[in-house]
Amino acid sequence: MTSALLGGIHHLAIIASDYPASRRFYHEILGLPILAETLREARQSWKLDLALPDGSQIELFSFPAPPARADRPEACGLRHLAFKVTALEPVLAHLAACDIEVEPIRVDELTGCRFTFFADPDGLPLELVEQR
Structure with a gap:
């Protein structure tokens, strides 16, 4: 194709x-x-x-x-939703000011992009991926 x-x-x-x-x-x-x-x-x-x-x-x-969703980290189905950002720090500062917990920043070993995770009110995993 x-x-x-x-x-x-x-x-x-x-x-x-x-x-x-x-x-x-x-x-x-x-x-x-x-x-x-x-x-x-x-x-x-x-x-x-x-x-x-x-x-x-x-x-x-x-x-x-609504019925509960399986919460195992590697359960089959949609794993998380990722958002592109130009820089992590301003977004992380905003989330911290709103009392949203964010995981430590990591670096993707394949792409070299920095990323981190946080959750919505229902615990849905959300990712921020820095795209420079």
Whole structure:
């Protein structure tokens, strides 16, 4: 095959256990602009569309009593969500000011890029990858 079938990531969907806390985290702390926020009454569910600078989106959902996800570090399925940043330090300082715990900075042995992990309100692993 000479060309990719896929053009990129359109959106990533996240189900939150505490919608107001996750809405605050992704919108206010991480600074993602809101594109739309919809109450889906028939499902007793909120849907929040958040924009990323590259045009992709995060869809944040709430559902009554969502089932727990397997929490083993190497469980099959989506492992984590990684965000590109131009410099780690300003983002880490912002997260620290918001009382968000961040792991120590590491260096990827294959790419040489610096990276670190933190978590959203539900413990979803989020990664910051420095792209200089």
